[in-house]
Amino acid sequence: MKTFLIGLIVGLILIPLCVFIYFATGSAPVATAAPAMPFEKMLANSALHSHIEKEMPKTVPVPADEPNFLAGANVYRENCAVCHGFPGGTPTAISRGMFPKPPKLLEGTGVTDDPPGESYWKVANGIRLSGMPSFSESLSQTQMWQVSLLVANADKLPDSVKTALYRPIPLPPAEPTPPPTSTPPTKP
Numbered sequence: 001m002k003t004f005l006i007g008l009i010v011g012l013i014l015i016p017l018c019v020f021i022y023f024a025t026g027s028a029p030v031a032t033a034a035p036a037m038p039f040e041k042m043l044a045n046s047a048l049h050s051h052i053e054k055e056m057p058k059t060v061p062v063p064a065d066e067p068n069f070l071a072g073a074n075v076y077r078e079n080c081a082v083c084h085g086f087p088g089g090t091p092t093a094i095s096r097g098m099f100p101k102p103p104k105l106l107e108g109t110g111v112t113d114d115p116p117g118e119s120y121w122k123v124a125n126g127i128r129l130s131g132m133p134s135f136s137e138s139l140s141q142t143q144m145w146q147v148s149l150l151v152a153n154a155d156k157l158p159d160s161v162k163t164a165l166y167r168p169i170p171l172p173p174a175e176p177t178p179p180p181t182s183t184p185p186t187k188p
Contacts, residue, residue, distance in 0.1 A: 033099070041100075048127060056117040062145040064116075066158055072150030073164040075143050079135065080105065086165060087154075098131045106154040106165070119148035 022028055028037055062068050076084075083095050087107040095102050105111045111119065123144045126134035135144060150157070 052121050056121040060116050064149045068146045069161040070164050072146035073161050075147040105151045111151050112155045116148045116152040119151050
């Protein structure tokens with residue numbers, strides 16, 4: 001019994017110490033091109049899904065209709081496409097350099113079967129250590145719901161919305177460049 005208690009105490013001290021040393025000595029991979037840490041994906045996914053399940057809104061205050069899908073398409077093009085891309089499109093330079101790789105939200109499965117409240121939570125709060133920012137400071141709640149409804153219904157969008165997704169993003173008007181100023185040479 002005494003040996004068991006000593007072993008338990010040593011184990012309770014040794015395991016956290018080894019984890020600390022792993023991180024403190026720079027052994028943990030931190031570059032986006034590095035492989036995942038042991039158990040990283042499992043622990044991160046289980047924590048994320050459990051937390052979202054507790055906090056995500058269960059009701060959607062915005063109807064899933066064409067005007068909201070169109071508005072969501074504009075939000076997606078301006079804020080999301082740079083990382084998550086378009087269906088059939090090639091990954092952007094930004095998305096190729098991210099870890100973990102951002103999911104393609106408008107094609108395949110994985111998001112279209114998520115409840116809109118789950119996508120809304122991710123848009124509003126972001127996901128720590130994934131590159132997914134929080135948009136709660138830059139988008140209105142309505143805009144966050146519109147883009148969440150768009151990705152939740154990506155497999156059944158009307159053609160008008162699909163067309164709007166691929167419309168080029170208008171660039172802001174260019175400001176005229178002031179002519180260069182020249183200063184006359186000064187006399188010594």
